[in-house]
Amino acid sequence: MSKxxxxxxxxxxxxxxxxxxxxxxxYNHQEYCRMHLEQMAQAAKPKPNGFSAR
Ligand SMILES: [Zn+2]
Incomplete structure (x- = not known):
């Protein structure tokens, strides 16, 4: 049995x-604090108007 x-x-x-x-x-297994994780997650998202560039 696994504990x-x-x-x-x-x-x-x-x-x-x-x-x-x-x-x-x-309990945070990431390498960044919560604040910076959020900041990077937002930076990784495409900008709302970034699609029209073509
Ligand atoms: Zn940080």
Whole structure:
């Protein structure tokens, strides 16, 4: 039988974003803090008016 193991990341990791010194939660398995993850997710989205360029 497999136990349910709660996966946590090492404690004391810092956000990998340049100049960001935010400490990441052990439950956050990403390399960036929540703020920068959101920021990058938004930057990756195509701009609303970006489709007309052809
Ligand atoms: Zn950050």
């Amino acid at each position: 349910k193991v709660l996966k946590t990341s090492p404690e004391g990791r810092l956000c990998q974003f340049p100049k960001c010194t935010r400490l990441l939660s052990i």
